Amino acid sequence: MSAVAERTNERPLYGSGSVPRRTGIFGLSIWASSFAAVGFLTSLIVGVSSDVLKGFILAAVFAVVIAPLVIRWGHRSMYEVMQLKIQWWKRAATGSTVYRSGPHSRIPGGRFRLPGLLASTTLHVGVDRLGNPFGMIYRRRGAEYTVVLECWPGGDEALTTPEKDLMTADWGAYLAGLGLPGDIIAAVAIVESIPATGYRLGLEVEQSIKQSRSEIASRIQREAAVEFPSGRSQTLCRLAITFKATTRERRTEPEEMAAELARRLPAAYEDLLNAGVEASPMSAEQIVAFVHRSYNPSAERELEELEILDESHGIDWEDAGPAAAVTKWDYYRHNGVVSVVYEMKAPPESVFTDEVLKPLLRPHDDLDRKRLALVYRPFSAGDATKQVNRDHKDARAAVNQKSGLVSAAAEMRVETTEQARQEQVRGAGLVRYSALMTITCATGSEVPNASSILESLSARAMLKLVRAYGMQDAAFAAGLGVGVLLGEHTTTSKIARNG
Incomplete structure (x- = not known):
């Protein structure tokens, strides 16, 4: 008896899915990882072949360039925020706002x-x-x-x-x-x-009281049609x-x-x-x-x-x-x-x-x-299969990169993408x-x-x-x-x- 009641009171829970993204080295985005790799190799070559100090300076320059890709303001990178600001200033200057x-x-x-x-x-x-x-x-x-x-x-x-x-x-x-x-x-x-506005209700009331013989009842209905919608949405x-x-x-x-x-x-x-x-x-x-x-x-x-x-x-x-x-x-x-x-x-x-x-x-x-x-x-069906496989592969790669304790969010992303793969195969x-x-x-x-x-x-x-x-x-x-x-x-x- 109690088991039946417990099942009846259960409420289904839903998940929000995962945000599609490509993860590079050290958990950075794929673009930031690419620039970091290029910057590291370039600085290393310059430091080894020419001058160590120049290599360090070049590495610092690359770090400054890459930083706005990594630092985010809200849900956008700093480069995207700066680009939006520049575009806004151009709109305001030309009067298109x-x-x-x-x-x-x-x-x-x-x-x-x-x-x-x-x-x-x-x-x-x-x-x-x-x-x-x-x-x-x-x-x-x-x-x-x-x-x-x-x-x-x-x-x-x-x-x-x-x-x-x-x-x-x-x-x-x-x-x-x-x-x-x-x-x-x-x-x-x-x-x-x-x-x-109350117009629709007022029209329905007028149609309903056309055959009414009670003046008092008709007046009450008209007043109710005016007062009822007041302050409502x-x-x-x-x-x-x-x-x-x-x-x-x-x-x-x-x-x-x-x-x-x-x-x-x-x-x-x-x-x-x-x-x-x-x-x-x-x-x-x-x-x-x-x-x-x-x-x-x-x-x-x-x-x-x-x-x-x-x-x-x-x-x-x-x-x-x-x-x-x-x-x-x-x-x-x-x-x-x-x-x-x-x-x-x-x-x-x-x-x-x-x-x-x-x-x-x-x-x-x-x-x-x-x-x-x-x-x-x-x-589409074909694109969905490619997307869920890509997201799952990327989620697993992000977890395998970390040697220490893996965050709960990373583990949850793997579970979510795996569930998406299974559901997609079943026809979702x-x-x-x-x-x-x-x-x-x-x-x-x-x-x-x-x-x-x-x-x-x-x-x-x-x-x-x-x-x-x-x-x-x-x-x-x-x-x-x-x-x-x-x-x-x-x-x-x-x-x-x-x-």
């Missing part, structure tokens, strides 16, 4: 185009084989197409532990399945909280899937890609039912609405009211951007509000339950607008993932308090977040889930990043 649109701007046609990485994108429409219209964001430079699914997760209703575990496994299977076709390069899951969920065009026709003709997605899209949202998520494709008008609302929160009420009345908002993709935006080193100001974007510095170091992200996902009274974007980058997929967290405040004075609250919530969620310094505008666009993938727009050198 300030964006102005509209009739009195330099934007062609006086449009309110989206800024930055979204400026060159276009929006196209299609209809899938089930008759559902969908919008398709096209980025010509990378020949990438992004569709957005509106999602309604099951929520936090009473579920047994086996049911939760099964839903989590089905979500993992769904992500693994994204890597099978080979042309899906990313899936971004977005959960955001925005203030509730509504949670919205989306899933953006980015496809890579694989033929010449699809790279240049969005209509060809729309025909392909019309065939494949229903399976993409019907398979989510196994993970407890209902989903449907968002139309082009819905995509424009949430993007415009994100850059211009003041339009939120009008957009929701038009949606409830089933009327078109009349905003084109070329006019979905802000009228003004200014990018600072550590925040982003757009249309009178201030947003701060955080990026994931490191995943949870220890095992966790399926409720680990609840503190970040749950609406908070002091954070009116917040958005968590989980970015998944699936490997391999996915890279990261996270972006965005908070939006009405004024700049609210940012310090909101930031401290968010840092506290991220600590409770076992997620290490750091501000996306020097790239707040790009990170804001990436957190929307409209096809902007920061890894494809990296401006720092590979040597600096892998230092």
